[in-house]
Amino acid sequence: MAVLDAVSAHVDEGRFVGLVGPNGAGKSTLLRTVGAVLKPDAGTVLLDGESVRDLSSRAASRRVATVPQDTSLSFDFDVREVVAMGRTPYRSRFRSNADEAGEEAVERALSRTETEVFADRSIGAVSGGERQRVVLARALAQDTPILLLDEPTASLDINHQIRTLELVADLVDEGKTVIAAIHDLNLAAHYCDDLLLLSGGRILDSGAPERVLTESNLGRAFDTRAVVSRHPVTGAVYVTALPERGGDREGRVHVIGGGGTVSRVLYVLSAAGYEVSVGALGTGDSDLETARLLGLDTVTVEPFAPIDAETRQRITERVLAADVTVAGDIEVGSGNLANLECAAESDALVVVEDRPFEERNYAGGDAAAVYRSLREQGAVVAGSAVLSAVARAIDSNP
Numbered sequence: 001m002a003v004l005d006a007v008s009a010h011v012d013e014g015r016f017v018g019l020v021g022p023n024g025a026g027k028s029t030l031l032r033t034v035g036a037v038l039k040p041d042a043g044t045v046l047l048d049g050e051s052v053r054d055l056s057s058r059a060a061s062r063r064v065a066t067v068p069q070d071t072s073l074s075f076d077f078d079v080r081e082v083v084a085m086g087r088t089p090y091r092s093r094f095r096s097n098a099d100e101a102g103e104e105a106v107e108r109a110l111s112r113t114e115t116e117v118f119a120d121r122s123i124g125a126v127s128g129g130e131r132q133r134v135v136l137a138r139a140l141a142q143d144t145p146i147l148l149l150d151e152p153t154a155s156l157d158i159n160h161q162i163r164t165l166e167l168v169a170d171l172v173d174e175g176k177t178v179i180a181a182i183h184d185l186n187l188a189a190h191y192c193d194d195l196l197l198l199s200g201g202r203i204l205d206s207g208a209p210e211r212v213l214t215e216s217n218l219g220r221a222f223d224t225r226a227v228v229s230r231h232p233v234t235g236a237v238y239v240t241a242l243p244e245r246g247g248d249r250e251g252r253v254h255v256i257g258g259g260g261t262v263s264r265v266l267y268v269l270s271a272a273g274y275e276v277s278v279g280a281l282g283t284g285d286s287d288l289e290t291a292r293l294l295g296l297d298t299v300t301v302e303p304f305a306p307i308d309a310e311t312r313q314r315i316t317e318r319v320l321a322a323d324v325t326v327a328g329d330i331e332v333g334s335g336n337l338a339n340l341e342c343a344a345e346s347d348a349l350v351v352v353e354d355r356p357f358e359e360r361n362y363a364g365g366d367a368a369a370v371y372r373s374l375r376e377q378g379a380v381v382a383g384s385a386v387l388s389a390v391a392r393a394i395d396s397n398p
């Protein structure tokens with residue numbers, strides 16, 4: 001059985017290319033083929049026009065360094081010695097291995113990977129994540145223009161994931177070419193210049209992260225429903241995998257929210273299978289963005305515009321059509337007055353309160369009075385209990 005088939009790709013010098021794709025897609029096999037560890041049945045890997053298999057292993061090791069997925073080492077050297085093994089392709093068989101440039105390269109690699117603090121410890125006495133950085137240091141000491149990394153952040157904590165990928169990005173800035181298999185699509189999107197999406201041994205798509213990480217490509221490759229948005233802090237493409245809709249819950253729920261107060265509620269209810277509507281929300285509201293990504297029915301208004309009679313009508317229709325209306329942990333001000341009044345038309349109400357009422361942006365006046373009456377009519381629950389509260393409300397109000 002062919003593990004890879006019809007794979008053709010070109011990587012420009014000085015790029016950081018992420019190999020992404022589901023388990024078993026062939027990412028490691030592709031990296032091992034590029035690194036000449038495996039010989040393809042057909043086809044060639046060219047480095048600067050030269051077939052990698054025509055190079056002596058020493059010459060290949062001066063061009064390409066690899067960090068494998070499995071970094072366990074069966075021998076017991078200290079960390080500095082392991083890193084120094086990266087210098088093997090430069091050692092002469094005839095001279096003693098005193099090699100000043102090599103020693104400098106080893107110390108630099110230890111320092112850049114922040115492994116020098118345990119450089120004198122045995123490799124058997126470092127953690128899995130530390131060992132992964134040691135093996136990266138060994139690859140750096142090899143001083144090659146090309147680096148192949150198979151899951152370089154797999155066993156790293158969140159801090160070292162970022163530090164390692166920042167280091168890799170710096171190496172790329174300095175001129176190295178890097179191909180890395182990375183499972184975390186969001187890290188890959190943030191750090192890589194280009195992505196190659198592999199699935200079933202073939203390249204499904206390649207190019208800039210925003211081109212490759214589309215909802216349709218992710219559906220085809222990973223057989224999952226995912227929404228693609230932009231990360232609010234980094235601006236990079238951001239993928240969120242969703243459980244298959246089709247939780248088996250039946251019923252309609254209308255939600256009033258705003259300012260991100262109900263994003264999680266919308267997600268939980270929608271994933272459970274309910275038909276969810278939400279609004280009115282101002283255009284640009286982060287809850288509206290979530291609703292759009294989840295494909296929900298929304299009522300929108302211009303931000304800060306008063307809710308006119310027609311909008312009020314559209315909210316009321318949804319409240320009346322819903323089995324349950326959920327009021328999120330919203331600010332209770334005049335901007336929400338129409339939403340609160342429409343919610344009050346509901347026969348079954350769930351009111352989410354994570355913050356005490358008094359700690360919210362509570363403007364007093366009519367909105368507060370309507371909100372108080374909602375609380376009296378409805379079940380008051382924490383956001384984490386919204387799903388069971390909705391189910392109970394539907395059961396008791398068939």
Ligand SMILES: Nc1ncnc2c1ncn2[C@@H]1O[C@H](COP(=O)(O)OP(=O)(O)OP(=O)(O)O)[C@@H](O)[C@H]1O
Nearest residue numbers: 003021022023024025026027028029030069181183
């Ligand atoms: N030595 C081998 N003999 C037979 N099949 C193999 C061998 N190595 C890998 N495979 C198979 O080839 C396919 C691709 O494996 P590969 O390790 O390249 O996937 P991957 O994309 O790196 O997966 P993961 O994300 O799980 O690391 C898998 O179905 C795997 O079972």
